[in-house]
Amino acid sequence: MRAEFWAVLTAVCWACGSFFEKKGVKLGGFAPVMGTTIRTATSVILLTIISYPFWHQLRTAGLKPILMIAIAGGVFAGALGILFFYQALSLGALSIVLPLAFCLTPVIGVILGGVLLGEKLLPIQYVGITLTIAGATITAYFR
Secondary structure, eight states: OOHHHHHHHHHHHHHHHHHHHHHHHHHHTOOHHHHHHHHHHHHHHHHHHHTGGGTTHHHHHOHHHHHHIIIIIIIIIIIIHHHHHHHHHHHSOHHHHHHHHHHHHHHHHHHHHHHHHOOOOOHHHHHHHHHHHHHHHHHHHOO
16 A cells, blocks of 8 residues: 555544543543553553564664664653643643644754754645645634
8 A cells, every 4th residue: 555545544543642642631630641650561561462473673673773763752752742742742632733743843843854854845846835834823822
């Protein structure tokens, strides 16, 4: 299947997940860090089971790629990103938090891809980035 299919499926999962996470944190009276812990522990259990056939890859990968994923994905995107996201969910409306978090993420990613990976952008992609930033700004400003 195409990458776009998986990207849309990701968006559906994240949007639905965010909705129920916000409700669950509020209903349980959880601190954002506790919601993050429940989410992460559940993810670890499920992913440990699903990834079992691929564990042999750890032996041949080397330390550098493992550290890159552990630090960038585990610390920044995983722990800190999710913790900040839960903090935002506990303080703000879903209709404000999601557009800011999930509209600005690809914009920053595209910039990093262009600057650090040398990925070339088409003029229409610059228009898309501009519209995405404008949409997130309008959503946040006109609450």
